[in-house]
Amino acid sequence: MKILRYILFPIMQIYFFATWLRNKLYDLGIKKSISYSFPVICVGNLSVGGTGKTPMIEYLIKLLKDDYKVATLSRGYKRKTKGFQLGNKTSNAESLGDEPFQFYNKFKNDIHVAVDADRNNGIKSLQLIENPPEVVLLDDAFQHRKVKAGFNILLTTYSDPYFSDVVLPTGNLRESRNGAKRANIIIITKCPENLDKATKENILAQIKREPNQHVFFSTITYSNTIVSENTSKIIEGLKAFTLVTGIANATPLIDFLNSKGLKFNHLNFKDHHEFSQQDIDELNKKELIVTTEKDFMRLKDYKSLKDKLFYLPISVSISDDTKIGELIKHFLAN
Structure with a gap:
C-alpha cells in the first residue's frame, strides 16, 4: 500500500492544487459561503478516517442541551434515503445513517437530529420545523464550505496528526494542512492518558497555531x-x-x-x-x-x-474542559 501511494505522488500534486484552488476561491469570495444569523458550530477534520467526531458531537450535545435548543445535522453517510430527513420514532440506521441514528437513539428527547447532503438546505429545513433549533451542530463538515460556520472545531488524532501528513492519495489529508487555519479550536484526540507536558509542548510547536486558536487534548474513556x-x-x-x-x-x-x-x-x-x-x-x-x-x-x-x-459505551475527556466550555458559550452569547 505504501509503495502504491508513492507511485501516486504525481496525482497528489494535482489533488493538492485542486483543493488549494477551491479553498482560495472561497477565501476570496468568488465561490460563495452562506452564513446564518444563529449559531452554527462545525466539527470536522482534515484527514480521512476516524478522528472521534461522533463522541465530540455528543460532548457538545451534553454541554449545550440544557440551555439551548440543539440540532445535529449530518450527511447521513450510506443511508438509504435522499434529501432532508428529520429523526422520528420510525427512524433507523437505514433512514438516517448509523452515526446520526446513534445521536437520535441517545438524545431523541433533548434535540433534533437531521441529515441532508446539502448542508444549507438542511439548515434551512431545520428552521422551518416546529420548535426550530437555536444552535446547529454540523457533523463532518469542515470541507463543506458552502456553509460558513460561525465556529469551527478541528479534530486530529494523536497517532496520526495532520501536521505530519500530506494530501491524498499519497497521504490521508482531504486538503492541505493550511486548512487548519480556519479552526477556532484544534483538539488532539485519542491521546494516551496522563500525556506529559513536554509531549504537549512539542505538539503545540508543530501545530504553529494562529493567535486566535486554542488547542486541547482529549482521551477516549471506555465504560x-x-x-x-x-x-x-x-x-x-x-x-x-x-x-x-x-x-x-x-x-x-x-x-x-x-x-x-x-x-x-x-x-x-x-x-x-x-x-x-x-x-x-x-x-x-x-x-x-x-x-x-x-x-x-x-x-x-x-x-x-x-x-x-x-x-x-465510550466518552471523551478533554483537557481543561472548563475552558473549552467557556469558549463555546462565549461564541453562543455573541
Whole structure:
C-alpha cells in the first residue's frame, strides 16, 4: 500500500492544487459561503478516517442541551434515503445513517437530529420545523464550505496528526494542512492518558497555531460495562466473546480490551459496513457479541441477535474542559 501511494505522488500534486484552488476561491469570495444569523458550530477534520467526531458531537450535545435548543445535522453517510430527513420514532440506521441514528437513539428527547447532503438546505429545513433549533451542530463538515460556520472545531488524532501528513492519495489529508487555519479550536484526540507536558509542548510547536486558536487534548474513556437494549454486564466478568467492529480504526478499542486481559475473537469490517444476511448468519452462531455503539445501531434490529448483542459505551475527556466550555458559550452569547 505504501509503495502504491508513492507511485501516486504525481496525482497528489494535482489533488493538492485542486483543493488549494477551491479553498482560495472561497477565501476570496468568488465561490460563495452562506452564513446564518444563529449559531452554527462545525466539527470536522482534515484527514480521512476516524478522528472521534461522533463522541465530540455528543460532548457538545451534553454541554449545550440544557440551555439551548440543539440540532445535529449530518450527511447521513450510506443511508438509504435522499434529501432532508428529520429523526422520528420510525427512524433507523437505514433512514438516517448509523452515526446520526446513534445521536437520535441517545438524545431523541433533548434535540433534533437531521441529515441532508446539502448542508444549507438542511439548515434551512431545520428552521422551518416546529420548535426550530437555536444552535446547529454540523457533523463532518469542515470541507463543506458552502456553509460558513460561525465556529469551527478541528479534530486530529494523536497517532496520526495532520501536521505530519500530506494530501491524498499519497497521504490521508482531504486538503492541505493550511486548512487548519480556519479552526477556532484544534483538539488532539485519542491521546494516551496522563500525556506529559513536554509531549504537549512539542505538539503545540508543530501545530504553529494562529493567535486566535486554542488547542486541547482529549482521551477516549471506555465504560466498565457493556450494554444491550435490556441489560448490562460488568466487563471484567466476561468470558470469551466475539468483538465486531465496522469503524475506521479499532486499535484503541482492541488495546483497551487486551489491557483488561479479556479473551475475544475479532471480526473486523470496513467503516460503515453494511451487514449482509451472510454476516448475520455467522453472528447467530456466536454466544456473546461485543461491538461499538455505532455498529450496534446497525445490528440491534436483528431479533436473532437481541439476547447476545452488547456495545461498549465510550466518552471523551478533554483537557481543561472548563475552558473549552467557556469558549463555546462565549461564541453562543455573541
